[in-house]
Amino acid sequence: MSILVLAEHHDGTLAGATAHVLAAAQQIANESGGAIDVLVAGEGVGDIAEAAAKLDGVNKVRVADNAAYAHLLAEPTAALISELAGDYTHLLAAASTNGKNVMPRVAALKDVAQLSEIIAVESADTFARPIYAGNAIATVQSEDALKVITVRTTGFDAVGEGGSAAIEAVDFVADNAQSTFLKEELAKSDRPELAAAKVVVSGGRGMGNGENFKLLDGIADKLGAAIGASRAAVDAGFVPNDMQVGQTGKIVAPDLYIAVGISGAIQHLAGMKDSKVIVAINKDEEAPIFQVADYGLVGDLFDVLPELESKL
């Protein structure tokens, strides 16, 4: 009974998500009593492997460092994980776009189901996961010998650092003549990552245009916040897609979430209603967002935001 966790990494650094997935792995290990290995796949990922080796509870780090795994394209990465799967009862990854891209492919290669976005571990084969945009929580039991799982990171507190796991190279190189990486356009920001931020300030269609999102900058600066958005704001081209919070975007659960000019559609609530404190600023006092907000301020955001910035 051992567990393999696929490390999440971006721009040459281990992503915080990995420590959350390890926490879920730890809970499974507590039930089933197995060791937890981490797989770092990519090109030039030596430093990432060292960082992963420091995380608590890791037995060993397996490193597949090869050009074949650059950008973690689904075809070679799934082939790699599938190749290693025989040593494990559970394969876990973050429910990131990477995890969601690769893990179902691995599951099908192994002819097993995949469990998406678990938020709680009931036992080694039973897990809770939200369905219908989080309007119901399903408890599901996998009858497969191998469990392939993606983990919603907001459901598990990150493990700490203090380990010193062994690092071991994986030689397997997957052939891939099917997919080629052409380019990536990544949004550059000095702000904290949306999924990891303690405070998130999000703007919706009410912001009017992309330029007006600058009104959120000063507030985000003062609060050390990440900036998010509703689908409508992304669709309208105000901000890039990676800022979308919701059922089909990013899931966040910060200490403080401030929704500005967002009506509160169920698809948006699905991505933020587990935040500790929710503030809504909206000029429509009937907006559904007020039904989940701890503090609602009815007003025009163009008046409220400058005043709020000055008073923080």
Next chain:
Amino acid sequence: MKVLVAVKRVVDYNVKIRVKPDNSDVDLTNVKMAMNPFCEIAVEEAVRLKEKGVATEIVAVTVGPKAAQEQLRTALALGADRAIHVQTDERVESLGAAKALAKLVEEEQPGLVILGKQAIDTDNNQTGQMLAALTGLPQGTFASDVAIENDKLKVTREIDGGLQTLELTLPAIVTTDLRLNEPRYAKLPDIMKAKKKPMDVKSPEDLGVEVASRVKLLKVEPPADRKGGVKVSSVDELVDKLKNEAKVL
């Protein structure tokens, strides 16, 4: 090039579902059902490829109960040429659907298969990736742009940090994200015409696949209730509450 489009019948996205009192599942009696929104985007993309002369035939497929033929008729009204219904009353999840779809890919030999990225009932986000594995084809998931150039597929994907562009060999599997296109509505004359378009009905046994889910649904519960709080009357009051009551500043 033949394009296969997978559509799923799900609860309408505007409906706020309720859990059954016995916690066995969600209650879908008398609830409005519709085509999964991401499948609407998939159908639209196929139709656009046909309008551009890239696609020659569009085949819409679904795996599910008899009633799911409504969604196939919608796809036909939107521009699909024919439909295949794999009829079953089992609770089908992504792996089962992918297995049936893989058989149809084998039979139909499409150049491209388009699926939604996620069904808004189970929120699985798996079927396209699984179909790609089962057919041994490359995958372009969460697509916000697709183009076919020199017998290759160029696909731009919505990823966590922004956008990624890949080139895939054909045939390939694509799953749609929200920004791929804005689906059109079916027009009345097209809805009438769709009634006469061919629909083939098969059983999972005909295809030689097991579609029932191997994941047991033990119980379904409502999420932790979140009570609405208070309205504050000014920015000063808001800041004060955040500092002294919620203690998050």
